[in-house]
Amino acid sequence: QKEQSDIIEALLTLQKALGGKTNTWDRSTAPCSWKGIRCVEGEVTEIRLPGGSLIGVIPNGVFGSLSSLRALSIHDDAIVGPLPSDLASCVQLRYLYLHRNGFEGDISVLGSLKKLINLDISQNKFSSDDVSTIGSLRDLANLNLGSNEFSGSIPESFSELQNLRSLLLENNDFSGVIPDLDLRNLKSFNVSYNNLTGSVPNKLRSFPETSFLGMSSLCGGSLQPCEDEKEKKTDKLSIKQLLGIIIPCIIFLLILLFLLLFCCLRRRRASQAKETDLEASSATTTAARRSVNSNASTGSASSKVLVFFDPDPTKKFDLEELLRASAEVLGKGTFGTTYKALLEQGFTVAVKRLRSVDVSDATAFRSKIESLGKMVHPNLVPLRAFYNGREETLFIYDFMYVGSLSARLHGTRGSGRIPFNWEARLEVAIGSACGIAYIHSTGETTSHGNIKTSNILLSEECSAFVSDHGLNQFVSDSSAPSRGPGYQAAEVTDTRRVSQKADVYSFGIVLLELLTCKAPVMNDECRDLPRWVRSMKREEWFNEVFDSELLRDHAMEDEMIVLLEIGLDCTEQHPDKRPVMSDVLRRIQDIRNATVSPPY
Numbered sequence: 257q258k259e260q261s262d263i264i265e266a267l268l269t270l271q272k273a274l275g276g277k278t279n280t281w282d283r284s285t286a287p288c289s290w291k292g293i294r295c296v297e298g299e300v301t302e303i304r305l306p307g308g309s310l311i312g313v314i315p316n317g318v319f320g321s322l323s324s325l326r327a328l329s330i331h332d333d334a335i336v337g338p339l340p341s342d343l344a345s346c347v348q349l350r351y352l353y354l355h356r357n358g359f360e361g362d363i364s365v366l367g368s369l370k371k372l373i374n375l376d377i378s379q380n381k382f383s384s385d386d387v388s389t390i391g392s393l394r395d396l397a398n399l400n401l402g403s404n405e406f407s408g409s410i411p412e413s414f415s416e417l418q419n420l421r422s423l424l425l426e427n428n429d430f431s432g433v434i435p436d437l438d439l440r441n442l443k444s445f446n447v448s449y450n451n452l453t454g455s456v457p458n459k460l461r462s463f464p465e466t467s468f469l470g471m472s473s474l475c476g477g478s479l480q481p482c483e484d485e486k487e488k489k490t491d492k493l494s495i496k497q498l499l500g501i502i503i504p505c506i507i508f509l510l511i512l513l514f515l516l517l518f519c520c521l522r523r524r525r526a527s528q529a530k531e532t533d534l535e536a537s538s539a540t541t542t543a544a545r546r547s548v549n550s551n552a553s554t555g556s557a558s559s560k561v562l563v564f565f566d567p568d569p570t571k572k573f574d575l576e577e578l579l580r581a582s583a584e585v586l587g588k589g590t591f592g593t594t595y596k597a598l599l600e601q602g603f604t605v606a607v608k609r610l611r612s613v614d615v616s617d618a619t620a621f622r623s624k625i626e627s628l629g630k631m632v633h634p635n636l637v638p639l640r641a642f643y644n645g646r647e648e649t650l651f652i653y654d655f656m657y658v659g660s661l662s663a664r665l666h667g668t669r670g671s672g673r674i675p676f677n678w679e680a681r682l683e684v685a686i687g688s689a690c691g692i693a694y695i696h697s698t699g700e701t702t703s704h705g706n707i708k709t710s711n712i713l714l715s716e717e718c719s720a721f722v723s724d725h726g727l728n729q730f731v732s733d734s735s736a737p738s739r740g741p742g743y744q745a746a747e748v749t750d751t752r753r754v755s756q757k758a759d760v761y762s763f764g765i766v767l768l769e770l771l772t773c774k775a776p777v778m779n780d781e782c783r784d785l786p787r788w789v790r791s792m793k794r795e796e797w798f799n800e801v802f803d804s805e806l807l808r809d810h811a812m813e814d815e816m817i818v819l820l821e822i823g824l825d826c827t828e829q830h831p832d833k834r835p836v837m838s839d840v841l842r843r844i845q846d847i848r849n850a851t852v853s854p855p856y
C-alpha cells in the first residue's frame with residue numbers, strides 16, 4: 257500500500273513540475289490508468305508522453321519510487337535543466353527517449369542504467385568533455401547523442417558496445433581522431449560536423465561521405481585520400497607490387513569472361529524456352545478466342561461482351577482488342593492467373609482470369625458483380641470491366657505500375673533498394689485500412705476475403721490500393737487452395753465466406769509484416785508472425801522485432817509500437833476480441849495526427 261502511495265506521489269510531483277498532458281492525471285483513479293502510464297502487476301513500467309506539451313525542470317524525488325521503469329519517452333517537449341540524479345535508481349530502464357528538449361548539464365547519471373537498449377538524447381544542450389561512461393552500457397543497440405554540446409574525444413570504450421546498430425554523434429564538438437571501432441552490428445554511423453581529424457579507421461570506411469560531413473581535416477575512405485596513403489600509392493609501387501596487382505587482375509578478367517560466356521549460353525537457352533512458352537500462350541489465346549466466338553454463336557447465357565463499370569468512353573475497348581494485346585503473366589494466385597496486357601490504344605490493364613467460377617445462380621451472380629462494380633474508392637484498385645464467357649471469367653483492373661506491398665517489402669534489398677521508411681509505411685497502413693474500412697461500410701456482411709500484401713498495390717507516392725476485393729465469392733470450390741499462407745484467421749473454413757472480423761485478422765498480419773518485414777508463416781519452430789511478435793514483446797526486445805530498415809527512424813519507435821499493438825489486437829484468436837475495421841482505421845490515423853507538427 258505504501259509503495260502505491262509513493263508511486264502516486266512521485267507521478268504527481270512530475271505533474272506539478274511539467275504540466276501539459278500530465279494534467280489529466282487524477283488521484284481519484286488508479287495511476288495505471290493515467291494517460292501515458294503503463295503498468296505490469298501494479299508497478300509503473302512505462303511513461304510515454306512524447307510531444308506531451310511538458311514544460312519545466314524534472315525535480316529529484318520522482319524516479320526513486322519508479323524503479324521498475326523500463327521505458328521513459330518524453331521527447332519533443334520543452335523540459336529544461338539537468339537530468340535528476342535519482343534517475344540512477346531506474347536500473348531496469350531499457351528505452352530512454354529525451355530528444356528534442358532543452359536538457360543541459362552532464363550525463364554521468366546514465367552510466368547507472370546498464371540495461372539501456374535505446375538511448376536518444378539528441379537535440380538538447382547536454383555538455384560534457386567525457387562521455388566514456390556510455391561505453392559501460394553493453395546492451396545499447398541505438399545511441400544518439402547528436403546535436404548537443406559534447407566535446408573531448410570519442411571514447412575508445414564505445415568499442416565495447418558490441419550490440420550497437422546505430423551510433424549518431426553529429427553536430428557536437430568532438431575532437432581528435434576517430435577511435436578504431438570494431439562494431440560488427442553497426443548499420444548507421446554519423447560523426448558529421450564535429451572537429452575530428454586524421455584518418456577514418458578501416459572498419460568505418462564502408463560508411464558513405466555523408467557520415468563524415470563538414471570536417472576538412474578528416475581523410476580516408478569515402479573522403480580525400482590521406483597524405484601517407486598518397487605517398488604509399490605513388491612512391492612505393494615496385495615492379496614486384498605491380499605484378500602482384502596485374503596478375504590477379506588478369507585472372508579476374510579471365511574468370512569474368514568465362515562467366516559472361518556462361519551467362520550468354522544460359523540466356524540463349526532461356527530465350528529458346530521462352531519462345532516455346534510463347535507458342536503455348538498464343539495457343540491459349542487462340543483457344544480463348546475460340547471459346548468467346550463459340551459463346552457468341554451459341555447464344556449461351558454467358559455475356560459475350562466486356563461489361564464496363566467505368567463510363568469513360570476513352571477507356572473502353574472490346575474483347576478482340578484485349579485478346580490481341582501483348583500480354584505477360586504477372587503471377588498465378590489462389591483463384592486464377594493475372595496478366596499484364598498492353599492494349600493497342602496505349603494503356604495497360606491487369607486481367608485476372610478466374611478458374612472454376614460458380615454461375616449456377618445467375619441472379620445471385622449478377623447481383624454480386626453489380627455490387628463489386630459499385631465499389632469505388634480512392635484506395636481500391638478500380639475494377640474497369642468484366643467478362644463472363646462459357647469457359648472463363650475475366651476481371652479487368654487498372655494496372656498499377658509500382659507493384660505490390662509484398663514486392664516492396666521483400667524485393668531488392670541490396671544497393672538498388674529505395675528505402676522504405678516509417679512515414680511511407682504509415683501511409684500504406686492508413687491507405688489500405690481506408691480501402692478495407694470502405695468495403696466493410698458497404699454492407700454488414702461485405703468483406704474483402706483475401707487480404708494480403710500481394711493484394712495491396714502501391715503508387716509512387718506510397719498511396720495504397722487494395723485489390724481483388726470480393727473475388728473469393730465467385731469461385732465454385734470452397735476448398736480453393738490455401739490463400740497466402742498465414743493471412744487467414746483460424747475460424748475460416750470456407751474461402752468463399754470470409755467475415756469482416758476475418759478480414760481484420762488478415763489486415764493485422766499485413767500490419768505486422770509491414771513493421772517486421774517477416775513472412776506471416778515462420779519456418780523456424782513453425783510459429784506464426786503474431787505469436788512470434790507476442791513472444792518478443794514479453795522479452796521487450798523491440799529492436800529484434802522491427803525491420804532493421806526502420807531502426808533509422810527509431811525516434812518514432814513509440815508510434816511504431818502503437819501500430820504493432822494495433823496489429824496484435826487485429827490478430828486476436830477470438831473474432832469477438834478483434835476491433836472493427838473503422839476503429840482500426842481511426843487508431844492508425846491517430847498515430848499520424850499525433851506526429852504531424854502543428855502549423856505554427
Ligand SMILES: Nc1ncnc2c1ncn2[C@@H]1O[C@H](COP(=O)(O)OP(=O)(O)OP(=O)(O)O)[C@@H](O)[C@H]1O
Pocket residue numbers: 586587588589590591592593594606637653654655656657659660706710711713723724739740
Ligand atoms: N492491378 C494490378 N496491377 C499490377 N500488378 C498486379 C495487379 N493485380 C495483381 N497484380 C500482381 O500480379 C501478381 C499476381 O496476382 P494474383 O492476384 O494473381 O496473385 P496473388 O496476389 O499472389 O494471389 P491471390 O490470387 O490469392 O490474390 C501479384 O504479384 C500481384 O501483386
